Every structure is written in C-alpha cells, then in structure tokens.
Amino acid sequence: MARFPNQNREFPARHYFGLGYPRNVFRHLNHFVRCRLGQHLQRRSQRGWRARKGVSLYAHLERLGLVRL
Numbered sequence: 001m002a003r004f005p006n007q008n009r010e011f012p013a014r015h016y017f018g019l020g021y022p023r024n025v026f027r028h029l030n031h032f033v034r035c036r037l038g039q040h041l042q043r044r045s046q047r048g049w050r051a052r053k054g055v056s057l058y059a060h061l062e063r064l065g066l067v068r069l
Helices: 015-018 023-043 057-064
Strands: none
Touching: 023 057
C-alpha cells in the first residue's frame, strides 16, 4: 500500500465504470463472428456452402448453436 499512495487519485473507479454499456462492442463482435463463420462455410469444401431456400446465414448459424453476446 505504501508504494501506491495516490493510486485512487490517478485511477479513480469512476473511469472504470464510466465507460458505458458494451452493446456496441458486442454488436460488432457478433457481426465479425458471423461474417467469419460465413466465409468459413464458403471455403470449407470445393463446392462451398449454400443456404436452403428461405434460410438466412444468421438463421442457419443459430440453428447450429451460435449464441449472440
């Protein structure tokens, strides 16, 4: 404790909790993961992956078990 006497003044807790909600970060991360999984499905074989009629990539990935953040 003696080594860091001004720790609270230099790094107050309000900066840690004042960053807001992580909604935007989670949304961007979900988008990135879905795009990468879609690219993987396209590249995993010579024929590539094609969705069935009426099924989107998002619906297919959720059916496979992808959970959004």
